[in-house]
Amino acid sequence: MAWTAVLTACALCCAVAATLAWRRPERGAARTYALGSGGATLWCAAGAGLSTATDLRTVAALRLLATAGALAVAAGAYWLARTGDAPHRRPGPLDLAVLVLPPLLVLPALAANPWHQLLYTDSPGAAGSPDRWADGPLYPAVVAALGVPAGLSLVHLARGLVRSPAVYRPHLRTLLVCALAVTAGVVVSLGRTTADQHVDLVPLALAAASLVAVRGMLRREMLAVLPLVRTQVLEDLPDALLVTDARGTVVDLNASGRRLLERLAAPGAAPDPEGALGRPLADVAPFLPPLSTTTAAVGAQVSPMPGLHLDVRVSTIRTRRGVVAGRAVLLRDVSEVVERRLAAESTSRRLADEAVRDPLTGLLNRRGLHAAAAALPPGAPLAVVIVDVDHFKAVNDTHGHDAGDAVLLVLSAVLADAAVEHLPDGACASRLGGEEFALLLPGLDAPAATAVAERVLAGVRAASAQSPLTAAVIRVTASAGVAAAVGRPASSLMRDADAALYTAKRAGRDRVVLSGDGAVDGAVAGAVA
Known part of the structure; x- marks a missing residue:
């Protein structure tokens, strides 16, 4: 008993x-x-x-x-x-x-x-x-x-x-x-x-x-980092939660965390979010920044894949004695907010770019040219080339304004090619208005700038445009004025180049004239005489 x-x-x-x-x-x-x-x-x-x-x-x-x-x-x-x-x-x-x-x-x-x-x-x-x-x-x-x-x-x-x-x-x-x-x-x-x-x-x-x-x-707190308490709130949390121990080993993740790891699985690989348990966080989520060992809370934003942007919050978990027991990593999907912000920034950049661009040719307009000139370092060599289509009014009168636009597009392509492929950094092409264009050439002296202008005019002679209405082939020539100096502002050089351009027009067109003493080449000098 x-x-x-x-x-x-x-x-x-x-x-x-x-x-x-x-x-x-x-x-x-x-x-x-x-x-x-x-x-x-x-x-x-x-x-x-x-x-x-x-x-x-x-x-x-x-x-x-x-x-x-x-x-x-x-x-x-x-x-x-x-x-x-x-x-x-x-x-x-x-x-x-x-x-x-x-x-x-x-x-x-x-x-x-x-x-x-x-x-x-x-x-x-x-x-x-x-x-x-x-x-x-x-x-x-x-x-x-x-x-x-x-x-x-x-x-x-x-x-x-x-x-x-x-x-x-x-x-x-x-x-x-x-x-x-x-x-x-x-x-x-x-x-x-x-x-x-x-x-x-x-x-x-x-x-x-x-x-x-x-x-x-x-x-007793059998688990210093992950108590056996798993409330429904944490499991149903829309944000992904990953918990690590003090050494950075993943010891737990909620349902959103498992879905996130499945989404980030390598193409062709079988998703295994449960396999993250017991592995270093750096291997499970290599896109995360290194976890701080001293800060109580760290925030960052990462983009582990295109179209996915995560706001990262890291909280340090401490025992009652203040010893670091682990960390809780909260990952919030902010893709919609970030994409809206990026779209707004893109629109802002596009509008700002359109404000300094010529809508027909895509080149800088006069405002864009002045902004580019203002950004150049002072005291450096600078050259300006101004190009104008010869007899452009006749093209418009004969073939129509659409044909005139086609001619302007041909000239803009020649100028853009010269600015991009043959010139130093900082060179740019712009349309000043009508049939008048300009090249800003930092770092070039007068002979080099004149050579560039000659190549541009040769490109115009070799190119042709087609009338959208009559399909007629249109060939034109252009005249150019060049001004170059060291330490002078671009606005002053543009005035000199513009004066040289008019000299080229009066001398018979289809030629380059360099501003200053001896600027008129032999052909121009003979014509003036």
């Missing part, structure tokens, strides 16, 4: 532990704790009944309940060990086999034992044995079905203590101590049980282990 009271007390302790765990469903492993403690309750309660039962049917029912409880304890221990360092692990094929096969094989066989008596017999055991029922030939199979998940749980817990991030080790250590306590109870009970004496310390070990494990879940 005394042993029955002890077993009953153990069952009550396990029931209290199971109830406490079940009433805290927000804890990540609470259901598993409740399963293990509930199984221990069933095991101890059935053991209390077996200590006094004499009827075969009663013994059969109690043994079935005790074995079901033992299987629940083994399954709970195995799954706690598997999820000790990965709270959101999903069972794989091997896990399902370890968890499901033992009860599927053992419980039906045990329920049918009164008919086949292969697991235990109704032959009375040794005198004085509280059990009073002998084990059958297949009873070792029941022990193996219990021992496999229990043994695997010890292996996973020991390996987790070595390989898992430091934040999980207190949790794993608590589980390992509880598992070793139950294992020790089993070993001592088997070693001290004889034909004349039956010693069963397993219920005492189960009661102690259940209370210690559940107390640790409820009152």
Whole structure:
């Protein structure tokens, strides 16, 4: 009777532990704790009944309940060990086999034992044995079905203590101590049980282990960074949340985080967001800036792929003693806001560019030319070439204004080619108005600028335009004035180049005239004379 009271007390302790765990469903492993403690309750309660039962049917029912409880304890221990360092692990094929096969094989066989008596017999055991029922030939199979998940749980817990991030080790250590306590109870009970004496310390070990494990879940912070609390708010948070330990290893992520990693998976690769757990954050999310070890909060914006812009907020998680335990990385998708801002900036740049561009040719207009000249360093060599189409009014009168626009486009292409391909940085072409164009040539002296002007006029002679109305081929020539100096402003050189242009027009057109003394070439000098 005394042993029955002890077993009953153990069952009550396990029931209290199971109830406490079940009433805290927000804890990540609470259901598993409740399963293990509930199984221990069933095991101890059935053991209390077996200590006094004499009827075969009663013994059969109690043994079935005790074995079901033992299987629940083994399954709970195995799954706690598997999820000790990965709270959101999903069972794989091997896990399902370890968890499901033992009860599927053992419980039906045990329920049918009164008919086949292969697991235990109704032959009375040794005198004085509280059990009073002998084990059958297949009873070792029941022990193996219990021992496999229990043994695997010890292996996973020991390996987790070595390989898992430091934040999980207190949790794993608590589980390992509880598992070793139950294992020790089993070993001592088997070693001290004889034909004349039956010693069963397993219920005492189960009661102690259940209370210690559940107390640790409820009152201790088993995980310094990732408590077992997984509120629905965090899981349903629209922002991606990644949690790391102090070494930068990913220990948790919410649903949005898993979706983000799936989206960022390499083309052709199978998305595996759960595979991020236990890996360095730098490998999981290489687009993130290095996490600060001193700042409490860091903000940044990253673009891991075209069209995806993330606002990054990093918060340092500290223990009550102020020790850095890890970091929470919050990633908010701000793509819509960023894309709108980029579109607005692009529109602003386009409008600003249109304000300094000629709408017909795409070259700089007079305002754009003055802005480019103002940006040049003072005191440097500078040359200006002004080009004007010869007899342009006749082109408009003969072929129409559309044909005139075609001629202007030809000339603008020649000037743009000269500015882009043959000239130093800072050179630009512009349309001043009508048929008059200009080249700004920083760094060139008078001979070099004159050579550029000659190439431009040669390009105009070689080019041709076509009338949009009559399809007639139109060929034109142009005249150019050049001015060059060191340290003079562009506005002054433009006036001189404009004067040289008119000299070229008066001298017969289709020629280049350099402003200043000796500026008129031989042909111009002869014409003036």
